[in-house]
Amino acid sequence: MTTHLEVLQNALATALGERVSTTVALGEITLVVKAADYYGVMQTLRDDAALGFDQLIDLAGVDYSEFGGEGAWDGLRFAVVVHLLSVKHNWRVRVRVFAADDDMPLLPSVISLWRTANWYEREAFDVMGILFDGHNDLRRILTDYGFIGHPFRKDFPVSGYVEMRYDPEQKRVIYQPVTIEPRENVPRVIREENYGTK
Template sequence: MSTIQQEGLAAALRNSLEIKLVNLQVQQNELTIVVNAEDIRAVSKILRDDSALRFDTLIDLCGIDYSTYGDQLSAKYELRNKRFAVIYHLLSVEKNQRLRVRVLAENNEFPVVHSVTEIWPAANWFEREAFDLYGIVFADHPDLRRILTDYGFIGNPFRKDFPITGHVEMRYDEQQRRVIYQPVSIEPREITPLVIREEHYGDSEF
């Protein structure tokens, strides 16, 4: 996107979103806006329907856990002690423009953001993925359940505090003739790679 296009889109966003626009900045040569979680549904309708915007396509939606970000990054992204966010990547086919939207969940213990499936139906599985991997709840989602992990899975594996080994492991029990869950039996250990070098390896003959 050219500088002129960015400036035109930024002006249109400020004009259309008004007080609902928390922040606007350029990242990776794309405009990124921040809006409050309570406004995401109203903002999404404006982004899709406003004649100056026409973001008719949701390309991607993902969750993010900011818990291990340092103070400098926290200030840069205006996190204000908020841990979870939802990122939306939008495309206007009509105007050939892209936009990134960031929404910070208000509650770190129980992150909730309104579903945008009514505005962009493609959000359905993306929101289920963010729910599964990060534990972000999407209010009014038509079928919010796990999509990548097993139905009996415990926890959310993309959270920064999720243990690498997980909480439980599963195996098939011959006596019970079914899959059972049990505590993880893997013992944590540090693996140091063994490097073997032959004498004069890599020396040039010339």
């Protein structure tokens, strides 16, 4: 007897063929697809009756630059991970696609397939700097419009580049270079001899 997961694996293999590589771990299927095949694969996942992935649950950008420790990762740096749900068949799949260019990560938008991708793609652009070709409103969604950089990238400084404060003389909010001095906090532990014995 085949399990629910094996039925999904067979349906994915039949519909997608060599366009994806499939891994199964912890009862979940992950499809890795090339950037050039991304939109076509996503359209097949939605439109193929045997698959029927009608809902995009999540889309997130990932920076793999420090994955696995110092210098362990030698693949492409930026990826988008998408989680899809088929209500009809009651199964889920994860799709991972790597942007071909680390300097300007660009992937096709899937808004025309799932409208819910709109804000997720905006978030991935805002915090990771991943661009989505065909997105009709790709602008910042979490950070300020004047924000410089992408704060979830591994090379973004923890303190940021600028800080914001209200200037009472100008009567407005201004941006200025960060004035925080980096420092190391060492916790001080105080132990009492008779603590908890009373």
